[in-house]
Structures are given as structure tokens and as C-alpha cells.
Amino acid sequence: MGSTRTLFATRLYEASLADERGFDVFNAELEEACGMLADEDVAGQAWCREKGYGGYTSYASLDDLPARATIFAELKKRLDRHAAIFARELNFELGARGRLRMDSLWVNILEPRAAHTGHIHPHSVLSGTIYVATPRGAGGLRLEDPRLPLMMAAPPRLADAPEDLQTFITLRPKPGALYLWESWLRHEVEPNAGRGRRISVSFNYAWR
Numbered sequence: 001m002g003s004t005r006t007l008f009a010t011r012l013y014e015a016s017l018a019d020e021r022g023f024d025v026f027n028a029e030l031e032e033a034c035g036m037l038a039d040e041d042v043a044g045q046a047w048c049r050e051k052g053y054g055g056y057t058s059y060a061s062l063d064d065l066p067a068r069a070t071i072f073a074e075l076k077k078r079l080d081r082h083a084a085i086f087a088r089e090l091n092f093e094l095g096a097r098g099r100l101r102m103d104s105l106w107v108n109i110l111e112p113r114a115a116h117t118g119h120i121h122p123h124s125v126l127s128g129t130i131y132v133a134t135p136r137g138a139g140g141l142r143l144e145d146p147r148l149p150l151m152m153a154a155p156p157r158l159a160d161a162p163e164d165l166q167t168f169i170t171l172r173p174k175p176g177a178l179y180l181w182e183s184w185l186r187h188e189v190e191p192n193a194g195r196g197r198r199i200s201v202s203f204n205y206a207w208r
Contacts, residue, residue: 013086018176027175029071031132034107034199054114059106076102083126083205086180100125103206110198115139116189124204128180131173135194140170144186
């Protein structure tokens, strides 16, 4: 009889800031800061209207959030620790540079019925999202098997196939949930079926 090995695994890092002391106060301040940006960032609002983004994102307008507000600076410190752990788990050889550095950090606010179509994060090594507000029915984070475009004539997977053999995995985050993945992993946000705004902060780490 033969044997089977698992090769070329796709890793997903999961944690929760909700387990940390003082999270409720921290998250409330973070949500307030995200809402303030959505109200005051005129350039970001214009970009969202032009691109048909169903809500607000600071992705194309603000690149200095940790310097702009102390709550984002504190968030960066927490994210740096998790990114370092994940990089070690991935066995990256970072050489003299020593570590990955945060390349960008931006706010996402999706209004009801809004979604974010499938995409990757070019020019980065690690990407991720921390969730601030996830009303009941808020769209999940859907991850796609990176081999999907190469499967050609492969049959579909059984509905009850093990998680590591599924073509798509959908995560249902709660406030404080943190996910990290390698930046080449294609992902999307399902439509927000909740009545409230779905708020998250996304980020990239680069090797520079």
C-alpha cells in the first residue's frame, strides 16, 4: 500500500486581541478613530465614490495612521509581535534585515450590502486584518486555494471534504479576531448582510 504526504501547505495565522487585558477600551477607541477618519478624510471619500467602494477605506488616501493617532501606533505594536511570530513559523530566512516591517495600515468600513471582491496584496510578504466591528450577518472573509487556476479538469471537492482540501474557506470573525496570511493568497469579503457597519483594519508587511 502507498502513503500520502502533505506538501506546499498554505498557512493561516489566527489570534484574538479580545483575550488581552483592556481590550474593550482599546477596541472602542479604535472604532472611534476609524469612524473619525471616515467622516474627515475627504480624499478617501472621493476615492471610494470613484471606485464604487461601498463604504470607506483609507487605503488610497492615508499612509501614516500610526503617526496620525496613538491608537493606531499601539495597534501597530501589537501587530508587529504577531507578524514576527508568524514569520518564524513560516521559517523565513530574513538575513541581515532581521525582520519584516509594516509597509501599510488602512481602515475598512463596509456599509450594509457592500462587499470586497477577490484580490491579493502585491509587493508584500505578509498581509492580514484585525476586526473592530462585525455586526450579525456581516460578510465573512473568504480564502481561495491558490492552486485553483491550475486545477483545469479537476472534479469539485466533496461538500464534507477536510478543511485542508476545500477550495474555499470562509472565516466568521468576531471583534478582536486577527488573521495573517502570505500576501499571494487570494481572498475576498462577502456582502455585508448585517444592519450595521463592518469595520476592520488591514495591513501589509514587507521585506525591505
